[in-house]
Amino acid sequence: MENGIMNSKFFYYKRKYTSFVMMSLTFIAALAAVIPLVLIFYYTVSTAITYLNLDFFIHMPKPVGESGGGMANAIVGTLILIGIGGVIGIPIGVMTGTYLSEFGNNKFGFIVRFLTDVLSGIPSIVVGVVAYTMVVLPMKHFSALAGGIALGILMIPTITRTTEEMIKLVPHALREAGLALGIPKWRTTLSIVLKTAWKGIATGVLLGLSRAAGETAPLLFTALGNRFWSTKIGQPIASLTVYIYDYAKSPFEDWNQQAWTAALVLILLISLISLLFRIITRSKYKTN
Amino acid sequence: MEKQRIKKISDLGNIGDLIFEKLTLLFAVSVFLLVLLMGYEMYSGSKLSIDKFGWSFLVNSTWDPVLEIYGALPIIYGTVVSSFLALIFALPLSIGVAVFLAEVAPPWLEKPLSFLVELLAGIPSVIYGLWGIFVLVPWIRSDVEPFLSDKLGFLPFFRGAPYGFGLLAAVLILALMVLPIISSITRDILKSVPRSQREAALALGATRWQTSLIVLKDAKSGILGATMLGLGRAIGETMAVTMVIGNRALISPSLFDPSYTMASVIANEFTEATSEMYLSALIQLALVLFVITIIINALAQLLVWSMSRKWKTA
Numbered sequence: 001m002e003n004g005i006m007n008s009k010f011f012y013y014k015r016k017y018t019s020f021v022m023m024s025l026t027f028i029a030a031l032a033a034v035i036p037l038v039l040i041f042y043y044t045v046s047t048a049i050t051y052l053n054l055d056f057f058i059h060m061p062k063p064v065g066e067s068g069g070g071m072a073n074a075i076v077g078t079l080i081l082i083g084i085g086g087v088i089g090i091p092i093g094v095m096t097g098t099y100l101s102e103f104g105n106n107k108f109g110f111i112v113r114f115l116t117d118v119l120s121g122i123p124s125i126v127v128g129v130v131a132y133t134m135v136v137l138p139m140k141h142f143s144a145l146a147g148g149i150a151l152g153i154l155m156i157p158t159i160t161r162t163t164e165e166m167i168k169l170v171p172h173a174l175r176e177a178g179l180a181l182g183i184p185k186w187r188t189t190l191s192i193v194l195k196t197a198w199k200g201i202a203t204g205v206l207l208g209l210s211r212a213a214g215e216t217a218p219l220l221f222t223a224l225g226n227r228f229w230s231t232k233i234g235q236p237i238a239s240l241t242v243y244i245y246d247y248a249k250s251p252f253e254d255w256n257q258q259a260w261t262a263a264l265v266l267i268l269l270i271s272l273i274s275l276l277f278r279i280i281t282r283s284k285y286k287t288n
Numbered sequence: 289m290e291k292q293r294i295k296k297i298s299d300l301g302n303i304g305d306l307i308f309e310k311l312t313l314l315f316a317v318s319v320f321l322l323v324l325l326m327g328y329e330m331y332s333g334s335k336l337s338i339d340k341f342g343w344s345f346l347v348n349s350t351w352d353p354v355l356e357i358y359g360a361l362p363i364i365y366g367t368v369v370s371s372f373l374a375l376i377f378a379l380p381l382s383i384g385v386a387v388f389l390a391e392v393a394p395p396w397l398e399k400p401l402s403f404l405v406e407l408l409a410g411i412p413s414v415i416y417g418l419w420g421i422f423v424l425v426p427w428i429r430s431d432v433e434p435f436l437s438d439k440l441g442f443l444p445f446f447r448g449a450p451y452g453f454g455l456l457a458a459v460l461i462l463a464l465m466v467l468p469i470i471s472s473i474t475r476d477i478l479k480s481v482p483r484s485q486r487e488a489a490l491a492l493g494a495t496r497w498q499t500s501l502i503v504l505k506d507a508k509s510g511i512l513g514a515t516m517l518g519l520g521r522a523i524g525e526t527m528a529v530t531m532v533i534g535n536r537a538l539i540s541p542s543l544f545d546p547s548y549t550m551a552s553v554i555a556n557e558f559t560e561a562t563s564e565m566y567l568s569a570l571i572q573l574a575l576v577l578f579v580i581t582i583i584i585n586a587l588a589q590l591l592v593w594s595m596s597r598k599w600k601t602a
Contacts, residue, residue, distance in 0.1 A: 019495035023392055029384025030393070030401055033471065036464050037408045040419050047422075095315035103309055104316070112316045114589065115323050121517065121585030122326075122578060123524025125551045129558070129574040130326045133333040156319060186308030214412025217526035217551070221558045241414045245527060248418045256422070263415045270410075 084148025089155030097163025120157035128218030147223025162204025334572035374462035386474035417531030513591030
């Protein structure tokens with residue numbers, strides 16, 4: 001009898017103890033996951049901040065051996081590349097997402113949904129290879145267009161997915177109200193459903209754009225890179241990410257420093273995109 | 289007169305509907321065709337190499353651009369080993385993070401922590417690589433590798449000169465990169481397990497940990513799916529790996545030795561490919577990568593879907 005009570009007490013404490021230890025371990029895991037983030041930000045900011053000045057934004061890269069200089073061409077190049085990507089990726093993504101949510105409750109819709117998910121898992125370097133064989137080989141030279149197309153393809157899954165999800169969140173009553181007023185379905189979808197969901201769709205678009213801004217692999221042999229000022233879409237173009245890659249590998253300390261600075265600028269650029277969209281979407285909502 | 293007008297308008301509406309549906313359908317079809325086109329482009333681009341090497345491409349262990357012999361075995365080996373080891377590191381940690389976020393953390397802590405984990409997924413790969421070259425690799429060279437060869441040097445895995453650049457660095461950085469993916473999907477899956485499961489366990493006197501175990505068991509197939517998504521990501525990860533793995537086609541048991549992955553070979557050698565056969569072999573490598581990631585992602589997607597459907601119908 002006495003023994004039984006002792007036993008159950010023992011198991012009680014053992015279970016309590018195990019639970020406490022395991023729960024603490026999950027907390028430590030969460031902490032451990034966040035530490036690298038802090039480290040990466042710390043190194044980027046602390047290394048880059050001394051080199052970050054106006055010159056970096058308005059000057060061109062200096063030749064080997066000369067210190068200083070900036071990456072004006074790469075900043076503009078990255079913007080042009082994600083611009084081209086957006087022109088391709090946004091319409092395809094938004095329209096496909098609209099199709100999936102409005103008409104996609106059939107076998108074909110299922111297949112397309114599945115394929116967009118699969119597409120999102122395809123390595124970006126593979127998309128770069130495809131852009132190479134589709135655009136660079138026929139044109140016979142590297143170009144901003146090829147890089148932009150690769151980025152556009154990479155944006156499609158994110159934008160399609162969010163568009164579909166966001167449209168599905170629009171209450172059915174709104175749609176029915178439109179239809180009850182005798183508005184045809186296409187008008188209802190465009191002026192009521194998409195208008196209601198537009199803020200969410202914009203978030204998806206912004207996510208797609210900012211991810212594209214951070215892509216390097218698909219640009220290596222499509223947009224290639226350019227040490228000079230170029231805004232032509234038919235010519236090779238510089239980008240921040242490819243500069244980071246090249247400068248990080250280089251033996252020159254000055255270039256290594258510039259790689260860190262470029263990384264900080266890239267992070268700032270990505271944050272700026274998301275801030276910009278947040279402001280646009282907010283003001284739009286207030287006026288309506 | 290009035291009736292006709294109304295009929296006209298409603299016809300117009302129907303025509304508009306038809307156009308709208310077909311237009312969106314067109315874009316959906318374009319996505320469908322895009323995936324097919326990608327496969328076809330790579331197949332035709334690598335025809336030269338496929339015709340010459342065929343299946344031996346996958347099992348031949350010589351990768352020699354000078355002699356124009358292309359066998360991808362050491363590269364496939366490097367890809368498989370680096371991704372699986374990364375998963376071994378990342379999986380327990382990811383599940384821990386997910387359990388903490390879904391089961392333990394109070395809302396005020398869960399929101400910012402989830403945000404941080406998602407931020408980790410949003411850092412561009414090339415910045416991971418930059419950090420890898422200048423922070424992680426020197427640390428591995430000066431501390432980790434000497435320590436490992438000192439304590440565990442009798443194993444073949446921890447032998448060789450401590451260069452820093454090599455399989456070990458790639459494994460660690462890949463683990464970091466797949467962690468946010470696996471943990472955020474796993475968290476969502478754990479959250480989709482109905483509350484009643486937890487309440488039932490707690491009512492029976494289960495501790496918090498025992499309750500979490502029950503929830504984890506319910507979410508088994510979903511977690512497997514999340515792991516496979518992480519695996520797909522690790523296999524295709526390019527920049528960060530290329531920057532730290534040392535880039536040599538080598539089959540060696542030691543984690544200290546340089547290695548190569550499919551994605552990093554393509555990134556490194558594509559612009560240097562001078563002959564048509566070389567280019568063709570690299571495109572074939574991309575095709576292999578494409579097929580592997582499609583299979584892995586398709587399986588992962590099915591697992592995650594079956595999981596979410598399970599609770600919807602229940």
